[in-house]
Amino acid sequence: PEGSSHFWGYLPYSVGCIWAYAQTNSLIKEKYTAKEFLVMKEDPDQLVANLESPKVFCFSDYVWNHNYNLLLAQKVKEKHPDCVIVFGGPSVPTKECEQFMAQHEFIDYAVLNEGEISFQNLLLHMLGEPSDLGGVWCRHDNKDFKPAQRIHDLTPMPSPYTLGLFDDLVKKYQGTNVTLNAIIETNRGCPFKCTFCDWGNGTLGKVKTMDMERVTQEIEWCGKNNIEFVTFADANFGAFKKRDMEISHLLAATKEKYGYPKTMSVSWHKNMAPAISEIASVLLDAGLLRRFAVGFQTLTDNALLAIKRTNIVFDTFMNVVKACEEKNVPVAVDLMAPLPGDTAKEFRNTMDFFYDIDVIPVISPTVVLPNAEMYEPEYQKQHGLVWKENSTGNNPWTEEIELALVQTNTMTQKEFNDVFVLAYAVESFHSYGFTDLVAKYYRKKYDMKFTTFYDMFWKYFMQNNFHASKYFHRYRNHVDDKRTSELYGSVYLLKMFNDLGKENRELFYAELKKFVKENLPNDENLDALINLQYNWQNHEHRSSRVHISCNNNLFDYITSDTELVEKATKYTAVASEVDKSRWKDFGAMLMGCRYNREWAKRILKSA
Known part of the structure; x- marks a missing residue:
């Protein structure tokens, strides 16, 4: 994460596979x-x-x-x-x-x-x-160019892990501030044809499986070599119920044996088959999932049709959500904007749906990839697509650029500009614990949608010149200014978190209180509400206990299915010591603990 004293990278799986196979030829x-x-x-x-x-x-x-x-x-x-x-x-x-x-x-x-x-x-x-x-x-002789045939049998493909191709890399970075994680591929290809993706289109449409012996040996290699984090490169993990269940048990047994890998991530089967909840339960029980992430992209029917996306079965999804809640594992969904067929209003409805069930939306701008259907001129014309170059950040030697979609025939550039500032406001202030208790209180008591709350919130700071306003002024025209990438996780968030959450915390919460008083229904619990919100994050970065007096069971009312009872209640906000060897400051801790919400204090009723 940004600001961490550690750097997490990946072993070069794809080029390792290519070199491993090349060596099967003796010459x-x-x-x-x-x-x-x-x-x-x-x-x-x-x-x-x-x-x-x-x-x-x-x-x-x-x-x-x-x-x-x-x-x-x-x-x-x-x-x-x-x-x-x-x-x-x-x-x-x-x-x-x-x-x-x-x-x-x-x-x-x-x-x-x-x-x-x-x-x-x-x-x-x-x-x-x-x-x-x-x-x-x-370059010099391309008269007879022809496309490659799909690899029909992956069994002969040797593993770069078991051949020892990465052993020197593991040794090179051992004991440094660089942790190299692994990528494992148990199958290749994707039967779906999402138009924004270059995965399932064309030659990779049919799914081919890797040999199970290879998969078993690679998982064993990760355990023996203390690989902390494994990403599965499968497009649809869980599509092969028996096989993927066996792989999940292998992972759990390997962690039990070696203590590694500690966690993993997968791209779940797009249709969210019922077997997913069973497979996920095995991984959850082993502590291998730090979050359960599902790629929804959108809930809008017209958009799903336009991007050729078959969406997830909700009953299965909610079963997994329940299982995750029981094991205290956060659930996140990936959303994209803009998408052809989606409107600004419908996108807000999608955001509200997930925030209402306390699932974290991870919202990214739609990036147009050169080998995706969305890049093709016919598709672009059909859906009125407009994209612009967007900087994804500089290294000391060059700037990386992505093609960010900024307009469709159902969402104007201005609408996208504003809806993405909204997404930035909700993700940065709600999901990281700056304003979530306040927003949840007004949602429950006054039936105010989260997007309504945060639309007023970001516009209030955008239109004024408060201390926090600079973090909105910068993005007034983020599309034209090529700053869209800053809105979904960057060093700019880190700076803002340290400023508003640590260095000028009291000033920010005074401004938040001013926003509520001037824009929302007058409420007798405002002082206690702001006090609870102020003490919700572990901003001291150390062990502490803070006592909060309320005229009612305010915190329980906000965070659980209970009514507001007018009876004097005292709460204690208990914070634990932050591991400063892992998180160098408050902002880094927030970003690193986004999903597990370990940035939060325990709020307890006092005797």
Whole structure:
């Protein structure tokens, strides 16, 4: 998380798979040696200076490293013109590869779609061996280009983990402030055709499973090597009930045996089959899920139709929510805006639905990917799509850019601009505990929707010049100013959290009280309500006990299914010591504990 003294990265699973398969050919194993896997962005000039006559330099390309890869590749080519530059990955555009190669003359080959077989054949081709270059775009001879065939059998594909390809990386970062997590793929492909996604479209539409022995060995490897966090690369975990249940039990047994992996994340089966709750229960019982996250994207029927998304069965979803509540595991849903067919009003209704059942929406702007259907001109014209370049943050050497959707034929750019500021206000102030008790009180007592509360909240600060207003003024025109990415988790949130939550906490809560008095129904519990909210977060960052007097059972009324009883009640807000070796300040702690809500104090009734 931003502000943590630790950096969490990933072992390079995709390129590891490609190199592992390449070595199954004896000639390649004899003639080629992999120098190292680069997993951290470093000074490109220094990297190039340290290279020793590289023959082939390969890049796995996606939105988070695309421009950095291009910069590094160009510098490698300038210093070592005979070095062969190979690009692959989702950000290499399949249908516009010719233009991509024309724009970047330092790239010699582009490997499209699945890379194992195509890359092996390319290496053989470079040795002068006859080979099928299907799926490889060649700069110097592309007259006979043809797409690669889908890999029909994944059984022969060796594991980079069990081959020891990542052992040196694990040793390199052991005992440092860098933790490398693992990616495991138990199946590949997705039968769904969501138009915003490049996963299930085209050649990866049919799901192929990995050999169970390989999966078992990889999970065992993660346990033995103290891998803290594992991400499953499956598009629809839980689709194969018996198999995925077996995998879940394997994970639980491995954690029991080694203490690792500690936690994991998966992309659940899109249709949320009943088996999901059973599989999730196994992982919950083992403490492997720190949150249960489901990709809803939207609840609007027209939008679901436009994006070709079959949504989740609610009965199953609510069963999982109940199981998570019993085990104190937070539930989150992924939402996207704007989407074709969705209106600003309907998007607000979706937000309200989930906040009403105390499920955390994680709201992201829709990013248009070059190999998704949404990127195609016909789809763009049909739905009136407009996208703009949006900065996703700078590193010292280059800026990464994503194509952010900002307008559809059902949501104008102005509507999106405002609805995303609303989403920012709810997520930043409600989900992190700055204003949630106040909003819940007015929701329960006055039937005020959460989006109504937070619409008034952000507009009040946007239109005035209070201390907190600067965190809204900056985003008045975030679309045109290319600041949309700042609204869904960045260093800017960290600064705001430390400012409003720590350094100027009393000032912010005075401003919050002023907002409530001037905009919401007059209420006799306002002072006690603000006092409870002020003491809800563990802002002292240390052990503490604060006593709060109320004329009624205010906290219980807000947080449980009980009526307001007018009887003097004393509460005690109890905070525990924060692990400062993990969280260097209040803001970092908030961001790191967003889902488990460990930022909250325990509010107890005093005897």
